Amino acid sequence: MDTVESGSRLLITHARLATLGDVPRLIEDGAVLIEGERIADLGATTQLTAHYPSVERWDASGRLVLPASICAHTHFYGAFARGMAVPGEPAADFPQILERLWWRLDKALTLEDVRYSTLVCLIDAIRHGTTTLIDHHASPNAIEGSLDIVAEAVREAGLRACLCYEVTDRDGPERAQAGIAENVRFAKSQNLESRSRIAASFGLHASLTLSDETLADCVAAARDCGLGFHVHVAEDGADQEDSLRRCGKRVVHRLHDAGILGPRTIAVHCVHVDDSEIAVLAETGTWVTHQPRSNMNNGVGVASVEAMLRAGVSVGLGNDGFSNQMFAEMKAAYLVHKLDQRDPRAMSGNVVMQLAYPNNARLARVFWPEVRLGEICEGATADLVFLDYHPTTPLTAENLPWHLIFGIEASAITATVCAGRVLMRDRQLLTLDEKAITARSRELAARVWKRVSDQ
Numbered sequence: 254m255d256t257v258e259s260g261s262r263l264l265i266t267h268a269r270l271a272t273l274g275d276v277p278r279l280i281e282d283g284a285v286l287i288e289g290e291r292i293a294d295l296g297a298t299t300q301l302t303a304h305y306p307s308v309e310r311w312d313a314s315g316r317l318v319l320p321a322s323i324c325a326h327t328h329f330y331g332a333f334a335r336g337m338a339v340p341g342e343p344a345a346d347f348p349q350i351l352e353r354l355w356w357r358l359d360k361a362l363t364l365e366d367v368r369y370s371t372l373v374c375l376i377d378a379i380r381h382g383t384t385t386l387i388d389h390h391a392s393p394n395a396i397e398g399s400l401d402i403v404a405e406a407v408r409e410a411g412l413r414a415c416l417c418y419e420v421t422d423r424d425g426p427e428r429a430q431a432g433i434a435e436n437v438r439f440a441k442s443q444n445l446e447s448r449s450r451i452a453a454s455f456g457l458h459a460s461l462t463l464s465d466e467t468l469a470d471c472v473a474a475a476r477d478c479g480l481g482f483h484v485h486v487a488e489d490g491a492d493q494e495d496s497l498r499r500c501g502k503r504v505v506h507r508l509h510d511a512g513i514l515g516p517r518t519i520a521v522h523c524v525h526v527d528d529s530e531i532a533v534l535a536e537t538g539t540w541v542t543h544q545p546r547s548n549m550n551n552g553v554g555v556a557s558v559e560a561m562l563r564a565g566v567s568v569g570l571g572n573d574g575f576s577n578q579m580f581a582e583m584k585a586a587y588l589v590h591k592l593d594q595r596d597p598r599a600m601s602g603n604v605v606m607q608l609a610y611p612n613n614a615r616l617a618r619v620f621w622p623e624v625r626l627g628e629i630c631e632g633a634t635a636d637l638v639f640l641d642y643h644p645t646t647p648l649t650a651e652n653l654p655w656h657l658i659f660g661i662e663a664s665a666i667t668a669t670v671c672a673g674r675v676l677m678r679d680r681q682l683l684t685l686d687e688k689a690i691t692a693r694s695r696e697l698a699a700r701v702w703k704r705v706s707d708q
């Protein structure tokens with residue numbers, strides 16, 4: 254059986270359950286009862302099999318079962334960049350990376366490319382136990398309807414995603430307005446659906462490609478649909494230099510004065526923010542997301558995540574288009590702050606867990622208020638990942654972060670469940686045709702690469 258219809262039940266047995274949550278427990282030989290989309294009960298396998306003798310069972314055979322991962326910031330549209338040769342000299346700084354790679358790639362995308370780059374990311378997400386993704390989309394030559402294409406792929410996959418279109422002035426006023434219109438059109442169409450696993454935000458590229466006039470148009474449009482924003486903030490020093498040149502204000506102050514910040518807004522990266530900006534992020538309840546693999550790859554610096562947390566900023570963990578294996582992002586976060594600060598006490602395993610699970614789960618509730626992710630408990634949404642991980646040292650609820658960081662590899666992941674629906678079992682995908690999608694993706698990516706090199 255691959256789906257759990259509303260009210261139907263499935264009993265997972267013989268699992269090593271790591272519950273996470275406020276009082277994390279490690280239940281050896283544990284069982285979880287899924288009822289519809291939710292977890293209805295959990296405990297010892299002997300107990301639950303006695304209580305629910307007639308419920309269909311799924312023997313986890315001693316696998317480690319965790320809450321599924323959440324990705325707080327990603328770009329499905331970037332999937333075709335993998336292995337792509339970028340024409341010309343290697344980019345020397347972040348603005349050159351944008352101009353030479355990303356702004357060429359996104360212009361080359363058709364609506365079919367959008368569909369397939371989304372699908373390959375969703376396969377990757379299911380394979381790696383990531384069931385909730387907050388995406389930031391750009392396809393300047395295929396704007397209208399692009400978010401519907403992404404949403405349709407997410408529905409087919411059976412995952413949960415929050416979508417937005419990246420508004421920017423870099424391609425002229427007409428496309429900036431088309432981007433605004435796409436955010437509005439999509440958000441309004443989503444309001445018709447209740448209990449959807451698709452949600453909407455309002456996408457902005459970054460301060461450095463947005464005029465005051467466009468920002469004002471976005472604020473008016475977003476207010477009309479009740480949306481917060483999803484925007485890259487001070488990813489590189491260039492964003493600060495541009496903002497200071499433009500208006501004499503630092504980026505966070507500029508965005509705050511424009512009406513962008515607040516508890517429904519995600520400020521992505523915040524690598525180059527000062528104490529006054531961190532104070533504004535905290536006061537406004539604005540979300541920050543941390544993407545250490547992307548920051549290392551672009552050579553932009555390391556965000557002051559612990560300082561932001563101490564100041565009361567809510568910080569989540571995203572991947573910025575890197576693999577949807579969030580355990581790899583957690584490892585990067587664990588390592589890079591230690592190197593950056595020359596201090597092995599920096600960014601402990603518990604802080605990494607805080608970003609990846611409770612904080613990301615709280616961010617998800619901004620978009621899906623009824624969904625309870627990041628923990629296995631009665632009433633939580635049944636989003637789970639199974640790991641073929643048999644620890645060679647004692648595993649406890651307390652030392653779990655270090656097992657995840659030092660012990661878990663992607664190859665351990667065998668099953669993924671989203672809202673009670675089994676999306677992968679014994680490493681077999683149940684909702685998407687991986688072979689066909691991969692074949693078509695390779696054809697389309699080759700054409701995109703050709704268009705990029707012809708630009």
Ligand SMILES: [Zn+2]
Nearest residue numbers: 328485521573
């Ligand atoms: Zn990004």
